[in-house]
Amino acid sequence: MGLTLPSGLTIETGRLTLRLVSEADLPELLEINGDDETTRYLPYASWRGMADAQEWFDRALNRHAAGEAGQFVIVLRETGRVVGSCLLFHFDEPSRRAEIGYVxxxxHWGAGYMLEAGKALVDFAFGPAGLRRLEAEIDPRNTASSRLLERLGFVKEGLLRERWDNKGEVSDSGLYGLLRGDWQPSRAPLAPHS
Ligand SMILES: CC(C)(COP(=O)(O)OP(=O)(O)OC[C@H]1O[C@@H](n2cnc3c(N)ncnc32)[C@H](O)[C@@H]1OP(=O)(O)O)[C@@H](O)C(=O)NCCC(=O)NCCS
Known part of the structure; x- marks a missing residue:
């Protein structure tokens, strides 16, 4: 038994809908992940075409099937466009812990969208998904990401020096954690999923 997510799972926030990724989202995700400034601190090279997008999608499906991860897209309801994505991954069932990621x-940066999506993802993780601890690993130079994590209530728990050699650059990792006991749900509990 892993992280089992019903295929129709959607989470609504004030302006956004989070739903599990589908193949039809790939062209919009390519626009997002094809931008070098956006992927600057992400642990992968910018996607160069639909082949990269498809490879990423196939990995996401495999991780869903294995119960290891849940990959969501973030849709701006006003336009119906995919503006980003976020995920729970490295799911560890015995410890009821997972890592979060987002792009x-x-x-669309700076409009509060990821804070809104992040709160909903954390509500989901500590509510229906039954997790107890969330983790995040970021490049400490990524001030937007560290600020976002702080706003979500994550605590910086450590710094691993020169952990990555990524895209020709060695970088440190800031490790963050959030416990269910520290989390104030941002709204009424989501219904448990079957
Ligand atoms: C990190 C990222 C998701 C933030 O998304 P966002 O929607 O712009 O963030 P929000 O608008 O919800 O802002 C959340 C907080 O971060 C702050 N913030 C956002 N961008 C910032 C920046 N460039 N510098 C400093 N603070 C920033 C906001 O001011 C806000 O804090 P506040 O409410 O105290 O003012 C976005 O910058 C991104 O996609 N970056 C590229 C991908 C990436 O690096 N992902 C993370 C990998 S670990």
Missing amino acids: LGRQ
């Missing part, structure tokens, strides 16, 4: 298209 937003550059033209």
Whole structure:
């Protein structure tokens, strides 16, 4: 038994809908992940075409099937467009812990979307998904990401020096944690999923 997510799972926030990724989302996700400024601190090279997008999608499906991860897209309801994505991954069932990750298209930065999506993802993780601890690992130079994590209530728990050699650059990792006991749900509990 892993992280089992019903295929129709959607989470609504004030402006956004989070739903599990589907193949039809790939062109919009390519626009987002094809931008070098957006992927600057992400642990992968910018996607260069639909083959990269498809490879990523196949990995996401495999991780869903294995119960290891849940990959969501973030849709701006006003336009119906995919503006970003977020995920729970490295799911560890005995410890009821997972890691979170997120990316937003550059033209949508700074509008509070990821804080809104992040709160909903954390509500889901500590509510229906039954998790107890969330983790995040970021490049400490990524101030937008560290600020976002702080706003979500994550605590910086450590710094691993020169952990990555990524895209020709060695970088440190800031490790963050959030416990269910520290989390104030941002709204009424979501219904448990079957
Ligand atoms: C990190 C990222 C998802 C933030 O998304 P966002 O929707 O722009 O963030 P929000 O608007 O919800 O802001 C959340 C907080 O971070 C702050 N913030 C956002 N961008 C910032 C920046 N460039 N510098 C400093 N603070 C920033 C906001 O001011 C807000 O804090 P506040 O409420 O105290 O003012 C977005 O910058 C992104 O996609 N970056 C590229 C991908 C990436 O690096 N992902 C993380 C990998 S670990």
